[in-house]
Amino acid sequence: MADIAFRGVNKIYPNGFQALHDLDLEIQDGEFLVMVGPSGCGKSTTLRMLAGLEDISSGDLLIAGERVNGLHPAARNIAMVFQSYALYPHKTVQGNIEFPLRMAKVPKDEVKARALKVARMLELEPLLNRKPGLLSGGQRQRVAMARALVRDPVAFLLDEPLSNLDAKLRVQMRAEIAALQQRTGTTTVYVTHDQVEAMTMGDRVAVFKAGCLQQVDTPQRLFERPVNTFVGSFIGSPSMNLIASYVESAGDGLALTLAGERISLAHGLEARFDDPIGSAGLVVQVGLRPEDVIDPHLVGADQRLHGRVVMTELLGREQMVYLNLRDGTRVVARLHADRRLHSGEAIAIGIDPARLYLFQADGRSLTYR
């Protein structure tokens, strides 16, 4: 097991496309780090550079303090599980699991013993003589995990390993992988575009966008303290509503003009501004999570927004309500389902200013940096 560090790492392809910009990232020994972001954000490129499958254009990659930029993948003692599992179709499950050990010229008795131990751990023992073509998606996934685990690697890299599974199996395997990582304590880097996977599995989550690392933090802190609108809206489902707004003076405090209505910023929210008095007139983006919308009867008139329901999605005890605010801004609110709403119905929603996220016009958080 080992620490991993990216120091100013860039990836520029021969056609000039820069896939990764100046990445600085430290991964602690034994940590489960999830890299998340939309397609083309550079997360898989980062993982592949760590595996040695992509060259590093500039910067340093360190594993256990040793610079490994030019080191062959095999020499890094890193194991990887691919999205397609990349099992060897001509080998049995046992042959697949044993293959890395055979390549490392481990004595035959030890190869058998280690393969069997890992197969038992992943409940693959009854399948050892089958070929991958005869396995289900979940079983193949476990074989790929076993092949990676058997080597006792310094780090475990997983590239969207659950994306080919159906929803139910995905949830099951998610828990299995997280439990396995806790049991082995191996440093794990996991790439996904699914923010639910990221939030539920990782000790920390690194959010990427367009080749740039946006924020790396624990799932809870990412959710609560996003550094910009991208992280704010990427983490959380449904996405955070972003509403253009500006700051106004209101008596001895400040207020926000949101969708043509004024929301008072009493309750100490002024403290989020570096210069509360001078902030009047500042153009901001306000982040409102759908689950932070509250019953309008619980708040004062200066903490309500009004709009018309566009559509609703019933989710058992809750409903997602899509509504157009007075100025036409579309927002989504997660409300209790006890009162069914209908398209075109005029409603009010309550806002707790303390739970609003404030971003500058360029998207950076006013509060968290």
Next chain:
Amino acid sequence: MRRVVVYIALVLFSFLCLVPIAWLVVSAFKANPDFHVYAFMPPADRLTLSNFPSLFRQMPFLRFMMNSFFVAGVTVIVQLFFSSLGGFALAKYVFAGKKVIMGVMLATMMIPGPVLLAPMYELIYHLGLIDSHLGLIVPGMVNVFGMFLFRQSIVSVPDEMLQAARIDGCNEFQIFWHVVLPVSRPMIGAFCLIAFMGTWNSFLWPQIILQSSDRFTLPIGLNQMVGVYEADYGAMMSGTLLAVLPVVVLFFLLQKEFIAGLTKGAVKG
């Protein structure tokens, strides 16, 4: 209705293909005088097995067969190795001049074989390989057609599988040996059959290179039976029948792979 027409056409075509084979089988059991009396099948009581002892009396048939087995076997193995290795490089590696090299390779396939006979003879002569089996094997060691055949097959091997092998500790040759070659098995079957048939039936080049009768391959040996004034057609046909048997056996052994190899990529999924 359309299907019926297609089936009739296929049956007719199959019949046309089978006629020479049937004629060969019948001729192998026909006495020499009957060749000029019965165009195809003599009465059953005139069929004879005497052509076979006659064949073995007139020539060292087994020796010729062993020579053919040796030359074809070695050529197929060497060709298989280089063709698959070359196909792997063309399919999975990016290197400077790759397109140019592929263009030149394709161009060499367009040169008719007989044009190369004279320069090839000179080359083999200077290498001191005239009248040797190596003189037959060396020019056939690298097969451009085979390289393209393997390239087409290996292109469809997922890159992730090769990367997994790389991470699992394989060097580039081990990736080829342990992963690419085994998953290309259908193409190996098809290629072996094509290469074996080509070498086994090869006539012109061995006829030019080989001089000593103890090194003759089967087609050259059988051709010795055609004399200036007479020919023992019965023995020749029995020899030819025996000569095609290994190819037939090989086809039945490899037919599953052969068909899979030829249709690979034709159907999605």
